[in-house]
Amino acid sequence: MNDLKLLKRWLLPMLLVSAAGAAAAAVQLSANAPDFTLRSVAGANLRLAEQRGQVVLVNFWATWCGPCRQEMPHLNRLYDKYRSAGFVLLGVNIDDDPRAAADLAAKLGLHFPVLLDTDKKVSRVYDMSAMPATLLIDRDGRVRHIHRGYRDGVEQTYEEQVRSLLKE
Amino acid sequence: MTTPVAAAPLCLAPGRRLPRLGAPPADRQSRIRGVRLALALLAAAAAVGCSTPEPWVKPYERERLADPIMRLNRDALAAKHSEHVRDIREASRGATGVQGGGCGCK
Amino acid sequence: MAASERLGRLVAALAGLLGGVFGSLVSAGAARAATLPEDRAEALVHVYEGGGVTASGPAVLVRKSLADKVSLTGSFYIDAVSNASIDVVTTASPYKERRNDYGLALDYAVRDSSITLAVGASNEPDYTTRSLSLDIAQETFGGMTTVNVGFTRAADEVGKTGDPGFSDQAKHWQYRVGVTQILTPTWLASVNLEGVSDTGYLGSPYRIALVYGAAVPERHPRTRSSRAIKFRAIGDLGSRDAVRAEYRYFWDTWDIKAHTAELGYSRYLGERFLADAFVRYYKQGAALFYSDNAQAETTYVSRNRQLSDFDNVVIGGKLSFDWKKQPGLYDLKANAGVELLNVKYKNFTDVRNGSLYSMRAAVLQLYLTATY
Numbered sequence: 310m311n312d313l314k315l316l317k318r319w320l321l322p323m324l325l326v327s328a329a330g331a332a333a334a335a336v337q338l339s340a341n342a343p344d345f346t347l348r349s350v351a352g353a354n355l356r357l358a359e360q361r362g363q364v365v366l367v368n369f370w371a372t373w374c375g376p377c378r379q380e381m382p383h384l385n386r387l388y389d390k391y392r393s394a395g396f397v398l399l400g401v402n403i404d405d406d407p408r409a410a411a412d413l414a415a416k417l418g419l420h421f422p423v424l425l426d427t428d429k430k431v432s433r434v435y436d437m438s439a440m441p442a443t444l445l446i447d448r449d450g451r452v453r454h455i456h457r458g459y460r461d462g463v464e465q466t467y468e469e470q471v472r473s474l475l476k477e
Numbered sequence: 478m479t480t481p482v483a484a485a486p487l488c489l490a491p492g493r494r495l496p497r498l499g500a501p502p503a504d505r506q507s508r509i510r511g512v513r514l515a516l517a518l519l520a521a522a523a524a525v526g527c528s529t530p531e532p533w534v535k536p537y538e539r540e541r542l543a544d545p546i547m548r549l550n551r552d553a554l555a556a557k558h559s560e561h562v563r564d565i566r567e568a569s570r571g572a573t574g575v576q577g578g579g580c581g582c583k
Numbered sequence: 584m585a586a587s588e589r590l591g592r593l594v595a596a597l598a599g600l601l602g603g604v605f606g607s608l609v610s611a612g613a614a615r616a617a618t619l620p621e622d623r624a625e626a627l628v629h630v631y632e633g634g635g636v637t638a639s640g641p642a643v644l645v646r647k648s649l650a651d652k653v654s655l656t657g658s659f660y661i662d663a664v665s666n667a668s669i670d671v672v673t674t675a676s677p678y679k680e681r682r683n684d685y686g687l688a689l690d691y692a693v694r695d696s697s698i699t700l701a702v703g704a705s706n707e708p709d710y711t712t713r714s715l716s717l718d719i720a721q722e723t724f725g726g727m728t729t730v731n732v733g734f735t736r737a738a739d740e741v742g743k744t745g746d747p748g749f750s751d752q753a754k755h756w757q758y759r760v761g762v763t764q765i766l767t768p769t770w771l772a773s774v775n776l777e778g779v780s781d782t783g784y785l786g787s788p789y790r791i792a793l794v795y796g797a798a799v800p801e802r803h804p805r806t807r808s809s810r811a812i813k814f815r816a817i818g819d820l821g822s823r824d825a826v827r828a829e830y831r832y833f834w835d836t837w838d839i840k841a842h843t844a845e846l847g848y849s850r851y852l853g854e855r856f857l858a859d860a861f862v863r864y865y866k867q868g869a870a871l872f873y874s875d876n877a878q879a880e881t882t883y884v885s886r887n888r889q890l891s892d893f894d895n896v897v898i899g900g901k902l903s904f905d906w907k908k909q910p911g912l913y914d915l916k917a918n919a920g921v922e923l924l925n926v927k928y929k930n931f932t933d934v935r936n937g938s939l940y941s942m943r944a945a946v947l948q949l950y951l952t953a954t955y
Contacts, residue, residue: 531725532724532725532726532727533727534727534765534766534767534768536725536726538768539765539768540768541768541769541819542765542768542769542771542819544819544825545857546819546823546824546825546849546850546851546857547771547817547819547825549763549771549773549815549817549827552625552918552950552952553623553625553644553658554625554627554642554643554644554658554660554950555625555627555629555901555918555920555948555950557642557660558627558629558642558660558946558948559899559922559946559948561662562631562922562924562944562946563865565889566889566895566924566926567841567865567867567889567895568835568837568839568841568867568870568889568890569809569811569831569833569839569841569843569865569867570779570809570811570833571757571759571777571778571779571809571810571811571833572759572761572775572776572777572811572812572813572831572833573777573813573831574761574773574775574813574815
């Protein structure tokens with residue numbers, strides 16, 4: 310039948326394209342977090358897969374992003390509180406100029422490792438649709454929670470989720 | 478993944494039936510033409526509305542755009558004053574991007 | 584069942600599916616939040632001098648966010664005007680007066696929308712204005728597109744110094760809509776459309792018009808409706824500088840058509856300086872009832888040079904100095920801006936010497952801005 314043939318030729322591919330678009334998100338809940346290795350501000354290389362066995366919070370931030378700077382003191386406090394219980398916080402910075410990241414990290418007195426993703430390779434893999442973006446990864450390396458953006462008070466939610474992941 | 482009903486686009490709401498393609502035309506030729514037109518319009522609607530491309534400038538690529546030099550209106554008071562000076566001397570008003578509706582004074 | 588009916592059902596089912604897919608695409612990114620404007624304080628001293636008019640005064644603005652939910656902005660602006668302009672000296676005597684302008688605004692950010700409610704009041708001895716505005720900015724498409732919708736309502740009380748019997752009103756409505764779009768990691772573009780509607784007393788009780796060489800009080804229509812559309816593009820050029828271009832077209836029911844074109848350039852100089860420069864060309868066509876010296880009796884007549892045929896070329900520059908900075912605490916900047924205006928009237932004559940009038944004016948702005 311002519312009309313159905315036309316339909317198959319044009320509309321189904323479009324449907325598949327949009328369906329593919331929906332499923333293309335690189336990071337899915339309950340899936341393994343894509344591995345990466347980045348240099349930290351301190352100089353050493355840090356690999357995500359080596360943190361298995363610990364609860365990891367990955368936070369993508371930049372010095373030019375207001376909400377990211379607002380969130381930093383809360384993340385710092387969270388790290389200090391739970392680091393001894395097997396909690397790791399990785400701050401992945403995406404500034405074009407790594408010195409700006411190092412300067413701000415020093416001024417804010419951040420205790421957790423600040424990793425430099427200057428060429429945006431890891432950001433592209435994770436493809437977070439907002440800044441800042443926070444992922445909570447459990448001891449088996451699976452992504453359990455994703456937070457996009459920062460709103461006042463969301464650090465309470467981070468703390469609750471970290472505690473429940475630490476208890477597992 | 479549940480589909481929130483509230484987020485349905487305006488272009489084609491789920492469940493809304495498309496109208497029938499008019500009264501059955503006299504001959505098969507015009508029927509095929511009618512169907513092709515409907516498909517073309519639908520494909521266009523799908524292309525424009527329902528399968529929009531992904532945002533091509535990712536949040537982590539917006540560093541330059543966040544710089545104050547890229548802001549359209551940096552200093553509110555200075556902009557308000559400049560706009561006021563122009564408002565007094567010129568007859569045109571509007572679409573300036575300066576917040577707050579003028580003073581309406583002579 | 585006819586083929587077209589079967590097709591219709593199939594298409595409807597597909598449409599539903601596509602709609603669902605699009606819906607989840609949209610919802611996947613829905614957790615973003617719009618941010619409140621930054622906390623800021625500004626203190627300005629402004630001076631305008633030209634065409635026989637001197638206006639100067641201070642202005643202050645303070646903005647503070649409360650509980651990260653709302654942002655409150657308070658501002659006042661004072662204009663001390665000494666008016667000896669051509670209109671004033673040829674028809675009356677120079678005068679001095681003061682205008683006070685106050686504003687209060689509330690910003691509220693919820694999810695991807697930013698809502699601003701603002702009230703304003705402006706007081707002069709013979710003219711008072713009260714205004715109310717609502718502006719909504721909505722981020723869509725992954726934050727790449729921002730849609731702005733706004734509305735302002737203003738009411739004026741018009742009086743006349745020396746004539747307590749004179750009292751009239753004017754009302755204004757403004758509607759605006761705009762879209763700002765991120766084009767590339769270094770280019771932004773925007774389109775803004777604004778319609779303004781006025782009713783009431785829209786002239787000046789002091790101004791006269793000339794009909795057959797004789798002075799008569801001017802007669803303006805009691806309604807006016809205008810539209811303006813503005814296109815803007817701004818781009819980062821890669822070496823710590825940016826360029827911007829704007830074009831606005833204005834038209835109204837008084838038959839005035841105006842074009843505005845502006846080109847601007849900004850550049851960081853060293854670590855602490857930011858310099859801006861711009862050129863603005865403005866060209867306006869006269870109102871239908873405008874006449875330098877009317878040779879016929881018409882319902883409306885005006886010799887208001889603001890409504891005449893003229894060109895205005897403005898060049899300006901600004902320098903910003905990063906004075907004191909404590910990252911995370913405050914950032915204080917000292918700024919100085921200058922604008923030079925050159926207005927040439929095409930059909931407004933200087934009655935003192937009979938030639939076409941032109942004027943030059945200079946604007947000086949000295950101000951401090953602090954973000955904290």
